Amino acid sequence: LQDSSKYEQYRLEPHHRKVITRTGKFRPMLSVCESVDAMPSPLEELITRLHELSAVKFGKFTLKSGIESPVYLDLRVIISYPKLLAIVAETMWCQGQGKIPCDVICGVPYAALPLATVISVNKNIPMLIIRKESKGHGTKKQIEGNLVQGQTCAVIEDVISSGSSILETALALRAEGLIVNDAIVLLDRGHGGTENLAAEGITLHSVCTLHQVLEILARKHLITNEIFDQSMTFLSSQQMISFVNERLQQTYGERKRVCHHPLSKRLLSVMEKKKTNLCLSADVFMCEELMPLVRDLGPLLCMVKVHADTLKDFSLESMNELAALAHEHDLLIFEDRKFSDIGSTVKEQYSGGLMNIRTWADVVTIHPIPGPAIIEALKTKAAEIGSDCRGAILVAQMSSAGNFISSSYTTRAMELVEEHSDYVMGYIGTSSLTGNPSLLQFTPGVSLGDSGDGLGQVYMSPREAVLEKGADVIIVGRGILKAPDRKAACQQYRDAGFQAYLERCSHG
Structure with missing residues (x-):
């Protein structure tokens, strides 16, 4: 040369x-x-x-x-x-x-x-x-x-x-x-x-x-x-250098001992005791349908996710009833609000207005696009009634095809999750983004049969979500709600998700 x-x-x-x-x-x-x-x-x-x-x-x-x-x-x-x-x-x-x-x-x-x-x-x-x-x-x-x-x-x-x-x-x-x-x-x-x-x-x-x-x-x-x-x-x-993903290898019991957030500890305890990592996406439009649904399926769930602004007969009395059902069945209420406004606005959306979400929802979701100020605003309002019983989940990824969330946005979102782990319990994600065992991954778009809904939603099986994508909690909606026997379908998803978790831990 x-x-x-x-x-x-x-x-x-x-x-x-x-x-x-x-x-x-x-x-x-x-x-x-x-x-x-x-x-x-x-x-x-x-x-x-x-x-x-x-x-x-x-x-x-x-x-x-x-x-x-x-x-x-x-x-x-x-x-x-x-x-x-x-x-x-x-x-x-x-x-x-x-x-x-x-x-x-x-x-x-x-x-x-x-x-x-x-x-x-x-x-x-x-x-x-x-x-x-x-x-x-x-x-x-x-x-x-x-x-x-x-x-x-x-x-x-x-x-x-x-x-x-x-x-x-x-x-x-x-x-x-x-x-x-x-x-x-x-x-x-x-x-x-x-x-x-x-x-x-x-x-x-x-x-x-x-x-x-x-x-x-x-x-x-x-x-x-x-x-x-x-x-x-x-x-x-030289010994082998290992970067084992502790989050994916440890049991719920092991992880709750290192959790920073009391609500994360509680959720992991619920998952361990009830042998379920299933969150029901209760996408119904009437409280009179929501309550019997939670009452019937509650023993199989660790969380129930709602969109309160889609309930046509919404009332705070109904939400208090939902909170009582959640307490009875030992599960968390997850309001998928996806806050994304400036701090002063989200404070009012969370703790005031017609819905007064803070009084009945254990967990809310946040789009971190406004930056860390939105987290601080919600954390401040949560602390007024006890921050140990309220938490948030950041949306780091979405399961809809063609969404505009970039890899750099996801990276910054995960930095915020880590920085605010005293209030943020984890993230919404469709792939494993952290090895931190104190953080939880909540994965939507889970279905045993469908591959999509024609409106951009992309589905994965419970096994794929847990073993391949790193889910801690699988979020299932239509797969249960559209089934002829909702309870049997819920049982099937609960068993599939928890079995995948046990297999994941055994590989560790």
Whole structure:
């Protein structure tokens, strides 16, 4: 390449790839997908060249995981050597070729973006770019490209330790409705990344390990015995770095012990005692229908969700009756108000007006679009009657197709959930957005039969919601309300949801 004439004959075309040998003769330069007996392996040639370019460094380096390592791979240098960059990209793609169904690829920002770009161009595969932060101007998108919900996306990365960077990228893509089941990397440092990603449903496809790199360099006498021994001792002594999602692995009993919010503790206790994670979306339009519904199904529920402004015969007397039924059946009332106005307005909407929601609803929902002031306003009014018995849920994602909630909006919403966990119990979401066991994920759009309602609502099964999407509480409406036998349907959803929760905990 730049400083060695013997590399000037690298070619990307399979039948014209050549390199000058020490004897001055030409021979084919193979990708790592191919092999020829009695020749240095393509992987050896690739590792040797990376070492020559100082991409393999020895010394003291602190990794993202916090571990201090005596060896470090800096693949950013290959962007200055286009033909080598192309060979690395080809080698990586061969590792997953035929094993990975994917409609689109996405490189982990920012080191893997050149690799993903080369693969995209050479293999004619669409590509997405994900930013570490959204733009402050223009479209303000965090993910660039033609994003189509339901498509399968493979993540591209150069080096993996614990896998946290790949997971961060995968979660952002999943939050936008993409399916992420695979990741391709050049080098696996062996710090538990494969196992960590597998726990999140992602299969890792790596070209080589750090152990192999060290052996190749030692065999070619490119590093001293001292450096080899020191590096191998480090590898053998390293424990796996785990980023186990405690929220998804712990039982309700374990989680309630770490909850900040008294109402979250109470809800988890209810779920544990009644063996249910089912919230009924009681979308009926008359109080005279709502009360018998709660009375009949209450023993199977942990929460009942209402839209009080759709009740044609609404009265505070009826809501007091609902509160009494909730107390009798040990469940929480969830008013899906979705507050989204300025602080002074939501104070009145919550604690005044015709509905006086504060007096009868245990939990309300908030669209955090106005910012943290809306949370502070509601928290202040809740504290007047005892903040330990009132709580809120932030809407971080929606289950309707084509909604305008972006990944950057979701990220900021989750920051607010964490910052205000003394009042906010968790979030409305269709994918797992936190590993914090003190926070709860409430997932709408759950149905055993329907796939949609023709009005943009997209459904998932209780099992998918709990095991794949990370739901703690499943919210079911029409699947129960439209059933010929509502109680039997409610029992079916209760059993399916709770069984999925037990299975999730057993996997931990």
